[in-house]
Amino acid sequence: MSEELHRIRLSVNGVTREVELPARRLLSDALRHDLGLTGTHVGCEHGVCGACTVLVDGQPVRACLMFAVSAVDTEITTVEGLTREDGSLGPVQQAFAECHGLQCGFCTPGFLTTVTACLRENPHPSHDEAREMVAGNLCRCTGYQNIVKAVERAAELADPQHPDGQRPVGQQPDAPVEVQR
Amino acid sequence: MTTKLMGQKVQRTEDQRFLRGQGRYVDDVHADPSTLHAAVLRSPHAHARILDIDMSDVLDVEGVHVVWTYEDLGPLSPEMAEPLPLLIPHPDLTQGRTQYALARDEVNYVGEAVAFVVAEDRYIAEDALDKIKVTWEVLPAVVGIEASRAAEHLVHDDVPGNVGARSEQNTGDVAAALARAPHRLHLELDIERSACTPLEGRGTVARWDADTNRLQVWTSTQTSTGVRAAVAVKLGLDLGQVDVITPDVGGGFGVKVMHPWPEELLVPLAARLLGRTVKFTEDRREHFISSAHERGQVQHIDVGFDDDGRIIGLDVMFWHDHGAYTPYGLIVPIITSTQLLGPYKPEVYRVVFESIYTNTVIVTPYRGAGRPQGCFAMERTMDKIAAYLGKDRTEVRAANFIQPDEFPFDQGLIFQDGRELEYDSGDYPASLVKLKKLIGWEEFPALREKMAAEGRTVGIGLACYVEGTGVGPYEGAHVHIETSGKVKVATGLTTQGQGHATVFAQLVADELGVRFEDVEVVTGDTRRMPYAVGTFASRAAVMSGSAIHLAAKRAKEKALRIAADALEVDEADLEIVDGVVQVKGSPGTRMDLGTVAVLSNPLRYAFDEASKAATQFAVGDPGKPPVAEDDEPGLEGKDFYSPQRATFASGMHAAIVETDPDTAEVTILKYAVVHDCGHLINPMIVEGQIHGGVAQGIGGALYERMAYDPSGQLLNASFMDFLMPYVTEIPDGIDIDHLETPSPLNPLGIKGAGEAGVIPVSAVVAAAIEDAEGFPITAMPISPSDLHTLRQEHTP
Ligand code: FES
Ligand code: FES
Numbered sequence: 001m002s003e004e005l006h007r008i009r010l011s012v013n014g015v016t017r018e019v020e021l022p023a024r025r026l027l028s029d030a031l032r033h034d035l036g037l038t039g040t041h042v043g044c045e046h047g048v049c050g051a052c053t054v055l056v057d058g059q060p061v062r063a064c065l066m067f068a069v070s071a072v073d074t075e076i077t078t079v080e081g082l083t084r085e086d087g088s089l090g091p092v093q094q095a096f097a098e099c100h101g102l103q104c105g106f107c108t109p110g111f112l113t114t115v116t117a118c119l120r121e122n123p124h125p126s127h128d129e130a131r132e133m134v135a136g137n138l139c140r141c142t143g144y145q146n147i148v149k150a151v152e153r154a155a156e157l158a159d160p161q162h163p164d165g166q167r168p169v170g171q172q173p174d175a176p177v178e179v180q181r
Numbered sequence: 182m183t184t185k186l187m188g189q190k191v192q193r194t195e196d197q198r199f200l201r202g203q204g205r206y207v208d209d210v211h212a213d214p215s216t217l218h219a220a221v222l223r224s225p226h227a228h229a230r231i232l233d234i235d236m237s238d239v240l241d242v243e244g245v246h247v248v249w250t251y252e253d254l255g256p257l258s259p260e261m262a263e264p265l266p267l268l269i270p271h272p273d274l275t276q277g278r279t280q281y282a283l284a285r286d287e288v289n290y291v292g293e294a295v296a297f298v299v300a301e302d303r304y305i306a307e308d309a310l311d312k313i314k315v316t317w318e319v320l321p322a323v324v325g326i327e328a329s330r331a332a333e334h335l336v337h338d339d340v341p342g343n344v345g346a347r348s349e350q351n352t353g354d355v356a357a358a359l360a361r362a363p364h365r366l367h368l369e370l371d372i373e374r375s376a377c378t379p380l381e382g383r384g385t386v387a388r389w390d391a392d393t394n395r396l397q398v399w400t401s402t403q404t405s406t407g408v409r410a411a412v413a414v415k416l417g418l419d420l421g422q423v424d425v426i427t428p429d430v431g432g433g434f435g436v437k438v439m440h441p442w443p444e445e446l447l448v449p450l451a452a453r454l455l456g457r458t459v460k461f462t463e464d465r466r467e468h469f470i471s472s473a474h475e476r477g478q479v480q481h482i483d484v485g486f487d488d489d490g491r492i493i494g495l496d497v498m499f500w501h502d503h504g505a506y507t508p509y510g511l512i513v514p515i516i517t518s519t520q521l522l523g524p525y526k527p528e529v530y531r532v533v534f535e536s537i538y539t540n541t542v543i544v545t546p547y548r549g550a551g552r553p554q555g556c557f558a559m560e561r562t563m564d565k566i567a568a569y570l571g572k573d574r575t576e577v578r579a580a581n582f583i584q585p586d587e588f589p590f591d592q593g594l595i596f597q598d599g600r601e602l603e604y605d606s607g608d609y610p611a612s613l614v615k616l617k618k619l620i621g622w623e624e625f626p627a628l629r630e631k632m633a634a635e636g637r638t639v640g641i642g643l644a645c646y647v648e649g650t651g652v653g654p655y656e657g658a659h660v661h662i663e664t665s666g667k668v669k670v671a672t673g674l675t676t677q678g679q680g681h682a683t684v685f686a687q688l689v690a691d692e693l694g695v696r697f698e699d700v701e702v703v704t705g706d707t708r709r710m711p712y713a714v715g716t717f718a719s720r721a722a723v724m725s726g727s728a729i730h731l732a733a734k735r736a737k738e739k740a741l742r743i744a745a746d747a748l749e750v751d752e753a754d755l756e757i758v759d760g761v762v763q764v765k766g767s768p769g770t771r772m773d774l775g776t777v778a779v780l781s782n783p784l785r786y787a788f789d790e791a792s793k794a795a796t797q798f799a800v801g802d803p804g805k806p807p808v809a810e811d812d813e814p815g816l817e818g819k820d821f822y823s824p825q826r827a828t829f830a831s832g833m834h835a836a837i838v839e840t841d842p843d844t845a846e847v848t849i850l851k852y853a854v855v856h857d858c859g860h861l862i863n864p865m866i867v868e869g870q871i872h873g874g875v876a877q878g879i880g881g882a883l884y885e886r887m888a889y890d891p892s893g894q895l896l897n898a899s900f901m902d903f904l905m906p907y908v909t910e911i912p913d914g915i916d917i918d919h920l921e922t923p924s925p926l927n928p929l930g931i932k933g934a935g936e937a938g939v940i941p942v943s944a945v946v947a948a949a950i951e952d953a954e955g956f957p958i959t960a961m962p963i964s965p966s967d968l969h970t971l972r973q974e975h976t977p
Binding site: 043045083105108137141 | 192193195196197198199200201202203204205206208209212213214243244302303304378379380381382429430431432434464465677678679680865866868869871872873874875876877899900901905907908909911913914915938
């Protein structure tokens with residue numbers, strides 16, 4: 001009773017990869033186990049926690065609710081794809097670091113992808129809108145206070161009009177003592 | 182000059198990895214197609230006998246490598262056929278019971294492991310589970326404290342009355358104390374089950390290396406050394422053949438301190454047998470029905486007090502639902518029974534508890550570990566006394582406080598670690614002053630009036646707690662200064678998001694005088710530090726923090742000794758600044774720490790320019806042995822910290838809540854925390870811990886409950902049905918103020934901070950709802966429909 005396998009191409013973070021998978025393979029499993037992109041986490045496998053959120057054609061999608069075969073012909077972005085080309089952190093990542101928006105880090109990739117997409121839609125969220133942006137993701141560690149701060153900070157960092165938006169990453173005022181490894 | 186990092190908001194170093202998707206959680210290890218995957222068949226019944234297991238359809242499923250039931254274990258390892266260990270045997274636990282790695286002939290909760298499959302991937306392993314046919318004889322299930330106490334049916338045939346343990350402590354004749362008190366009250370207070378529910382469930386990966394005859398286990402645990410010992414015993418291996426590595430852990434909150442889970446034994450056993458890497462990753466439903474819960478208690482209180490509200494006699498009896506087995510002993514109810522007293526000193530206290538069996542998932546500590554229940558009991562009692570006497574609630578508390586000049590204060594009880602319950606330091610009156618200010622206690626009546634004019638109902642509540650943190654027995658640390666000047670630090674306890682890599686590096690940088698960025702910390706790897714206990718009971722900062730501080734001191738002493746020799750100056754004249762040893766006041770005479778490390782190790786061979794300086798031709802006195810008799814090569818420091826007793830952190834929370842007149846929805850408008858964990862290492866991380874704790878407390882107060890039906894099925898075993906707070910359920914802003922009463926018990930004056938946030942929340946929210954609604958709140962959590970029902974009952 002061996003399963004029928006499908007040879008498919010997945011385009012992830014700008015790279016096209018070919019894999020052979022059964023039709024029932026979840027996108028989250030395909031990313032993690034077949035492509036080795038373990039940054040996308042699985043917290044519930046039933047679409048509630050948001051840890052597995054990736055961007056599919058720019059839209060946040062729960063990778064545990066999508067089959068890998070149905071992601072063919074899309075552009076997928078995972079947390080690994082949020083870092084800048086030069087290896088430095090993107091604005092949302094940087095904001096989470098500055099604001100202590102993460103503890104165990106397990107929910108973090110899902111927050112980062114979600115916030116990235118939301119800020120693209122609405123680059124200048126009000127405080128309530130910032131809260132709403134993360135209202136579909138569960139975090140068991142942080143109590144969300146600093147995650148909301150991080151959303152607001154990310155908006156500043158991504159904004160070319162904001163003074164911090166022009167500064168090189170890692171040289172922001174008010175940031176906690178910063179140490180680069 | 183290096184600035185001192187203790188007390189500073191240092192940004193976390195571990196974040197870089199997490200933010201880039203480079204965290205390494207257990208399921209990320211060996212994430213390649215050659216790894217085999219395990220799945221577990223779990224009991225669908227809460228109480229049943231296994232009559233037959235038919236596996237004839239399974240073995241020929243393509244891609245299946247192993248299918249085991251209980252019968253298969255003994256032949257593989259005799260110890261595996263024995264029950265799992267009872268980790269914390271307490272003399273009062275007269276009827277301790279533990280399960281088997283795979284159920285032998287009876288199951289006692291829905292979710293108990295029955296069969297184990299290893300296959301090419303998890304999908305195929307789960308297909309195989311579907312083909313196992315078990316014939317059951319279903320037995321009556323005992324669900325809930327009431328049914329367990331009624332004992333019409335027994336969970337274990339040989340445990341009379343379903344009572345696993347009965348325990349009593351007292352500080353005098355409570356009956357006499359109650360009799361002489363001018364006023365007396367009785368309260369009955371219930372708390373339901375909740376659970377840790379970290380976002381990453383349990384997981385274990387194992388690999389047997391036949392070339393070296395060694396087993397390597399990665400597991401998502403709070404105690405690598407505990408798992409190591411359990412695996413070695415159960416698989417019949419020497420401790421020295423087993424390495425346990427705990428990589429990044431996606432939250433623990435207590436549940437991951439239980440060990441060994443059946444899977445932590447079955448996975449290594451399969452890996453050894455098959456010679457392949459085997460992985461088990463728990464799914465969310467499994468986490469709900471087969472890991473552990475906590476909190477379920479029914480508590481009865483009799484209290485006698487004087488006209489000022491001073492407690493003369495406090496008599497507490499409670500029943501603790503520990504589920505189907507007792508692997509973690511009586512830790513939770515012991516903590517409730519002792520920590521219930523909080524910052525107060527009743528003249529006489531007696532507590533009796535029964536820890537009882539039910540056909541539900543086992544109980545192990547969940548963040549706060551029995552304290553939220555105890556705090557609920559004590560603080561509801563304080564409120565009731567205040568209401569009875571018509572006094573302000575803060576006044577009654579103040580009348581009962583242990584005073585700042587009374588420390589150390591011996592409560593006359595034995596704590597969870599078998600030591601006296603002696604508080605080391607604190608200043609409760611000062612905390613209360615801060616809290617009243619932070620929440621606006623005095624201004625609240627005006628706010629209430631203003632809100633009432635708008636047709637809104639609000640209430641205010643507060644609660645105080647004391648938390649025994651930093652319990653022993655010990656932790657250790659190893660500090661190694663490399664010839665590059667980089668410092669590698671290892672401590673054996675584990676990390677689940679508390680920022681250990683950062684706070685421990687802060688301590689080392691301060692003590693050793695090196696740059697923070699040159700310090701790298703490893704936790705939870707038995708190869709690097711084989712002696713350790715684990716991360717629980719808010720003990721990491723106190724225990725490993727102190728050990729690391731001491732180890733760094735030793736490394737520093739050695740560095741100064743070697744440098745003094747090389748520079749031909751007096752040791753006392755040297756200091757280390759930014760990784761350079763220099764003569765105080767004359768920084769021209771200096772030597773990099775890396776160079777000192779080179780000199781510390783007399784070499785026969787030169788590997789590079791630096792090591793040339795340390796060969797036998799270059800260093801040492803030809804008249805003496807290259808390594809002195811009482812010395813050893815290398816620039817290292819190792820030390821252990823083992824305290825006499827626990828430290829006692831404390832705090833107070835207050836909240837203003839609004840209750841909706843129509844929907845009975847409860848909204849927290851304002852939340853304030855005053856917190857005292859002694860000296861802070863990193864205030865940013867401490868505040869993060871408090872935020873997270875408060876959020877978990879709010880979950881426990883308003884949303885989370887384990888909805889078992891009478892047959893023992895957990896009806897809400899998913900995130901869809903078990904309501905964990907999203908950002909929308911947590912107040913926008915939690916006000917925090919700190920007090921620092923240093924602990925005299927450790928060199929850094931610190932106390933633990935991990936659990937504080939969660940402890941008083943249910944008590945605070947209950948008090949505030951009671952204040953808003955005007956009728957007693959005696960059971961938590963409280964849902965809108967619960968509140969609605971209470972309103973009906975209290976409508977005249
Ligand atoms: S893992 Fe996909 S939403 Fe939780
Ligand atoms: S940081 Fe641990 S779950 Fe969010």
